[in-house]
Amino acid sequence: xxxxxxxxxxxxxxxxxxxxxxxxxxxxxxxxxxxxxxxxxxxxxxxxxxxxxxxxxxxxxxxxxxxxxxxxxxxxxxxxxxxxxxxxxxxxxxxxxxxxxxxxxxxxxxxxxxxxxxxxxxxxxxxxxxxxxxxxxxxxxxxxxxxxxxxxxxxxxxxxxxxxxxxxxxxxxxxxxxxxxxxxxxxxxxxxxxxxxxxxxxxxxxxxxxxxxxxxxxxxxxxxxxxxxxxxxxxxxxxxxxxxxxxxxxxxxxxxxxxxxxxxxxxxxxxxxxxxxxxxxxxxxxxxxxxxxxxxxxxx
Amino acid sequence: xxxxxxxxxxxxxxxxxxxxxxxxxxxxxxxxxxxxxxxxxxxxxxxxxxxxxxxxxxxxxxxxxxxxxxxxxxxxxxxxxxxxxxxxxxxxxxxxxxxxxxxxxxxxxxxxxxx
Ligand code: SF4
Numbered sequence: 001x002x003x004x005x006x007x008x009x010x011x012x013x014x015x016x017x018x019x020x021x022x023x024x025x026x027x028x029x030x031x032x033x034x035x036x037x038x039x040x041x042x043x044x045x046x047x048x049x050x051x052x053x054x055x056x057x058x059x060x061x062x063x064x065x066x067x068x069x070x071x072x073x074x075x076x077x078x079x080x081x082x083x084x085x086x087x088x089x090x091x092x093x094x095x096x097x098x099x100x101x102x103x104x105x106x107x108x109x110x111x112x113x114x115x116x117x118x119x120x121x122x123x124x125x126x127x128x129x130x131x132x133x134x135x136x137x138x139x140x141x142x143x144x145x146x147x148x149x150x151x152x153x154x155x156x157x158x159x160x161x162x163x164x165x166x167x168x169x170x171x172x173x174x175x176x177x178x179x180x181x182x183x184x185x186x187x188x189x190x191x192x193x194x195x196x197x198x199x200x201x202x203x204x205x206x207x208x209x210x211x212x213x214x215x216x217x218x219x220x221x222x223x224x225x226x227x228x229x230x231x232x233x234x235x236x237x238x239x240x241x242x243x244x245x246x247x248x249x250x251x252x253x254x255x256x257x258x259x260x261x262x263x264x265x266x267x268x269x270x271x272x273x274x275x276x277x278x279x280x281x282x283x284x285x286x287x288x289x290x291x292x293x294x295x296x297x298x299x300x
Numbered sequence: 301x302x303x304x305x306x307x308x309x310x311x312x313x314x315x316x317x318x319x320x321x322x323x324x325x326x327x328x329x330x331x332x333x334x335x336x337x338x339x340x341x342x343x344x345x346x347x348x349x350x351x352x353x354x355x356x357x358x359x360x361x362x363x364x365x366x367x368x369x370x371x372x373x374x375x376x377x378x379x380x381x382x383x384x385x386x387x388x389x390x391x392x393x394x395x396x397x398x399x400x401x402x403x404x405x406x407x408x409x410x411x412x413x414x415x
Contacts, residue, residue: 010314011314011315011316012314012337012338012339012340013316013318013337013340014316017316017318017320018316144315145314145315146314146315146388146412147314147315147388147389147412148312148313148314148315148317148388148389149312149317149387149388149389149390149391149392149395150315150387150388150411150412150413151315152387152391152392152395153387153388153395153411153412153413154411154413155392156387156392156395156396156399157395157399157409157411160396160399160400160403161399161403161409164411164413165409165410165411165413166410167402167408167409167410168407168408168409169402169403169405169406169407169408169409170381170406170407170408171406172406174403174409181408181410182410183383183385183408183410186383186408186410187383191381192379192381192382192383192407192408193379193380193381193382194375194376194378194379194381194382194383195382195383195385196372196376196382196383196384196385196398196401197385197386198384198385198386198387198390198394198398199386199387199388199389199390199394200385200386200387200388200389200412202385202386218375218379220372220375220376222390223389224347224389225352225353226353226357230357231360233357234358234359234371234375235356235357235358235368235371235372235375236356236357236358236368237355237356237365237368237369237372238353238354238355238356241347241389242312242389242390242391242394243310243311243312243391244330244343244344244347245347245349246391247391248390248391248392248393248394249391249392249393250310250312250317250391250392251317251392252315252316252317252319253315253316253317256317257392258310258317258319259310259319260309260310260312260391261306261308261309261310261323263304263306263309263323263325263330263344264325264327264328264329264330264347264348264349265327265328265349266349267349267350267351268351268355269365270391270394271390271391271394271397272391272393272394272397274369275394275397275398275401276397277369278369278372278373278376278401279397279400279401279404281369281370281373281374282373282376282377282401282404282405283404285373285377287404288405288406289406
């Protein structure tokens with residue numbers, strides 16, 4: 001089941017390599033043994049691959065998820081509420097009976113769910129639905145991750161700090177509070193006075209006030225290309241592209257680490273080398289916390 | 301020029317991180333990326349070992365790498381609330397360095413996930 005994503009165009013091999021086609025011990029006929037449902041606000045190219053397509057009204061994902069959860073528990077849901085989502089009762093009943101009858105369900109959710117009205121609440125509702133389905137059968141949920149190694153960033157931060165993102169070390173130990181320490185909020189409020197950007201281009205993706213703040217403060221960019229952010233940055237350092245010229249490890253979206261095999265020799269240093277050098281410079285300077293033991297850096 | 305064939309190369313363009321790609325490369329440029337999808341092919345074939353950009357830029361002007369590194373360290377050290385952000389298109393090894401640096405600086409650390 002795919003919710004708010006368009007894998008046919010954004011993750012082209014997700015169907016063939018992982019989710020729909022592979023034959024296995026329990027699914028010897030591959031695609032024929034699976035039911036594929038797509039929930040989205042419009043018909044994308046992925047619809048062709050699906051058995052069932054539910055076109056939800058834009059911004060009504062949370063309502064639809066909540067209604068599904070209510071129906072699953074056997075609560076009464078009014079026709080008016082169901083109509084609001086742009087779907088009808090028969091379709092939802094059919095979907096739920098298929099979900100309950102399945103042997104192993106997986107919901108992959110994309111940015112169409114997690115970045116539209118409701119945001120975190122939508123993802124939370126979907127995860128709850130998947131959890132509740134486990135009273136009937138085995139069900140899991142997984143976000144469809146975009147750029148290369150974002151999953152790796154989550155894993156590494158979790159491993160090193162205990163939290164996956166939105167972390168502050170300003171008291172000398174890691175604290176987690178998305179909304180307060182997440183980058184867009186920090187930039188829009190103007191809380192930071194220096195930014196180090198690596199393997200990302202907020203200058204192309206973030207809202208205008210955030211970009212304006214990046215341009216105001218000294219920004220340092222590490223990237224294989226001169227990006228939008230590099231143009232407003234104080235310092236840009238060109239690095240070797242990961243997986244093409246830089247060796248290392250990357251995590252797949254299901255958190256399997258995979259080695260990278262660089263195929264070309266880059267004239268540029270890798271990200272790792274550059275940060276190590278910056279850290280070597282920093283070590284020489286007096287620490288902001290007098291005689292503090294590093295919480296984590298000592299382990300690295 | 302020697303043609304290298306790399307089996308089981310890993311594509312990091314999207315979250316699928318397919319690790320069954322066969323790359324044909326001469327060390328300068330990748331000529332073929334077997335099994336990769338359209339997006340993956342474009343990603344592999346678009347990079348080369350040529351120098352398209354200067355080593356570093358300071359205020360938009362080409363600069364020496366060593367100068368850029370020491371200026372970066374100075375700016376980060378001088379800041380009251382530095383932010384380390386991104387870490388999508390990079391390796392886990394570099395991410396680990398980022399965490400250590402943010403910790404050392406007492407700053408903020410965040411990735412694309414929070415967006
Ligand atoms: S080959 Fe295609 S599907 Fe696989 S990681 Fe690369 S871009 Fe994604």
